[in-house]
Amino acid sequence: MFELIQSISVQAEAGRASGKASVPADHPLLADHFPGMPILPGSFLVELASQIAGPLAEEVVKLHHGFDRWAIPGMIRNLKFLGPSSLPSQLSISVAVLRHEASNVLLDVTAEQNSELILRGELVMMMIETSSAWDEAITARNNRLAKWKAAS
Structure with a gap:
């Protein structure tokens, strides 16, 4: 799923993030x-929203609580799919x-395709x-995140 994120912008001070994702019609998983x-x-779609929500949650916790934590999806609340997302998809999250x-961090998430709202809800x-056992995965994830931020 990581290869589907094209860019991300995180403004921790404002408590906001946005991102773009591109899903081809011929993706093998689909x-x-x-x-x-x-x-x-x-x-x-929920996973793509989580990929944008996670870095924001991490930066907000570091900014306001002073330490590094890693975000994992914990709960979906009040989430609604407002329309289908036809493929190929260019998404704004x-x-x-x-x-x-x-x-934990509670986040409001929305996704649009062609300026039409297709998802709205909350993620926790x-x-x-x-632990140090996560070092390799965290390094790979941080490299992806740096690439996404550079693209925005």
Whole structure:
């Protein structure tokens, strides 16, 4: 899924982030969803929103609580799919912090395709500590994030 994110902009002080994602119609994971009328699965759309929400949650916790934590999706609240996302998809994802604590961050997320709102809801990102066993994964993730930020 990481290869689908094209760019991200994070403004931790303002509690906002935005990003762009591009999903091709011929992505191998979507081969059977649905032949003749390809659409983006809702679970993929939620994952893409989480990819934008996570870095914002991490930067907000560092800014306001003074330590590094890593965001993982913890809960989906009040999420609604407002329309299908036909493939190929060019998506704009926006995220805003509603509440932050050291252990979790509640975020409002929206996604648009062709300026039409297709997703609105709330994500709770759980903020976790990591061990040195995560170092390689965190380095790879930070490299991807730097590339996305440079593209915005």
